[in-house]
Amino acid sequence: MEKKLLHVYPQRCTACRNCEIACSFAHPIDGKAGVARIKAFGDKEGRVGHNQIVVCMQCEDAACVSACPANALWRNPDTGAIYLLEERCIRCHSCVAACPFGNMRPQADEFPSKCDVCGGDPACVKFCPANALEYK
Amino acid sequence: MIELTIDGKRVQARKGEHLLAIARREGVEIPTLCHHEAVEPSGACRMCMVEVTRPDWEGWSKLVTACNFPAEEDLIVRTRTDKVMQTRKEILELLIARTPGSQLIAEMAREYGLDHPTLTVGELSEKCILCDICTRVCQNLVTGAISRINRGVEKEVNTPFAEVSDVCIGCLACAKSCPTDAIEFKQVGLERTIWGRTFDLVPCTQCGAPTLPKEQAEWLSERTGMKVEEYFVCVKCKAAQTARTYENIAW
Numbered sequence: 001m002e003k004k005l006l007h008v009y010p011q012r013c014t015a016c017r018n019c020e021i022a023c024s025f026a027h028p029i030d031g032k033a034g035v036a037r038i039k040a041f042g043d044k045e046g047r048v049g050h051n052q053i054v055v056c057m058q059c060e061d062a063a064c065v066s067a068c069p070a071n072a073l074w075r076n077p078d079t080g081a082i083y084l085l086e087e088r089c090i091r092c093h094s095c096v097a098a099c100p101f102g103n104m105r106p107q108a109d110e111f112p113s114k115c116d117v118c119g120g121d122p123a124c125v126k127f128c129p130a131n132a133l134e135y136k
Numbered sequence: 137m138i139e140l141t142i143d144g145k146r147v148q149a150r151k152g153e154h155l156l157a158i159a160r161r162e163g164v165e166i167p168t169l170c171h172h173e174a175v176e177p178s179g180a181c182r183m184c185m186v187e188v189t190r191p192d193w194e195g196w197s198k199l200v201t202a203c204n205f206p207a208e209e210d211l212i213v214r215t216r217t218d219k220v221m222q223t224r225k226e227i228l229e230l231l232i233a234r235t236p237g238s239q240l241i242a243e244m245a246r247e248y249g250l251d252h253p254t255l256t257v258g259e260l261s262e263k264c265i266l267c268d269i270c271t272r273v274c275q276n277l278v279t280g281a282i283s284r285i286n287r288g289v290e291k292e293v294n295t296p297f298a299e300v301s302d303v304c305i306g307c308l309a310c311a312k313s314c315p316t317d318a319i320e321f322k323q324v325g326l327e328r329t330i331w332g333r334t335f336d337l338v339p340c341t342q343c344g345a346p347t348l349p350k351e352q353a354e355w356l357s358e359r360t361g362m363k364v365e366e367y368f369v370c371v372k373c374k375a376a377q378t379a380r381t382y383e384n385i386a387w
Contacts, residue, residue, distance in 0.1 A: 069277040091312035092312070094307070098356060102376070
């Protein structure tokens with residue numbers, strides 16, 4: 001199977017933040033919306049086409065993976081994405097400190113959260129009205 | 137590959153694989169307290185007790201801990217026999233006697249029909265069941281700051297001689313991986329206190345929000361080769377920084 005990537009087209013982003021809401025609801029904690037693993041930044045001056053989307057890049061040589069003492073971060077060979085294995089995680093939040101892009105998000109008393117491309121069917125892509133996100 | 141039977145179901149497994157791992161893969165539920173995937177099993181809590189036998193054992197069977205019992209060809213595993221349930225109930229009765237303060241143990245005990253435990257030996261606030269998850273996590277994965285100290289009824293988890301540890305990095309992995317939330321820690325503002333030591337959380341270099349203790353950053357830096365200062369930016373500032381970097385890239 002050919003590996004797909006989450007493509008980001010910030011020029012098209014309207015910073016409506018639907019992706020964040022979709023992400024929160026796709027990763028609930030005890031039935032409630034969780035922390036969004038994707039972040040849309042609206043341009044401060046409101047210029048069109050200057051919004052930004054920050055989401056995990058599933059780095060080849062990932063800082064989170066090398067920082068994890070428990071080997072809880074694992075690359076899924078099917079999707080190519082890095083997953084957090086919650087049963088192995090010791091919640092030391094080393095990965096949160098290590099990710100230089102701020103894509104490993106802490107949740108109080110919970111496991112850190114990161115983009116897992118929803119197991120190969122990312123919710124953010126489906127809810128983006130501007131096609132700023134594509135999974136291909 | 138070998139074949140064995142779990143609760144009447146024929147399953148395949150690797151030789152030497154632990155029974156608990158096989159059972160979980162096959163969807164058979166076995167309760168555990170001291171099991172954590174990140175560390176080797178220790179068989180400390182005894183909750184995962186199952187009954188095993190073999191066709192050539194002529195009806196004889198024995199109770200073993202599923203978490204560290206290796207699978208063999210033709211083994212017959214039963215996870216919910218009367219003997220198993222009675223044993224688990226007795227274990228819970230002893231655990232609840234030791235740890236009246238733990239809600240998790242009380243809930244598990246109720247599940248096994250122990251609504252009104254009669255025996256109490258521990259202090260009412262006691263929560264630690266000495267399952268060793270915290271000490272195994274710390275010793276095998278972090279810096280080895282805590283262990284079991286003392287013997288017999290005085291046995292407890294603490295730093296050596298219950299003194300302030302200079303090895304602890306304040307990562308809270310012990311407290312967060314504890315199944316009964318028995319390890320107390322406090323985090324107020326830029327201070328985090330655990331095991332009698334207060335760590336100063338380094339404020340984010342951009343917004344001043346607490347990040348992580350300097351000791352943990354140094355430990356991480358040693359393992360990953362990143363500079364210590366790189367750890368002192370909070371997640372929000374790092375994400376904003378990433379967005380700014382993107383902005384500067386010409387499309």
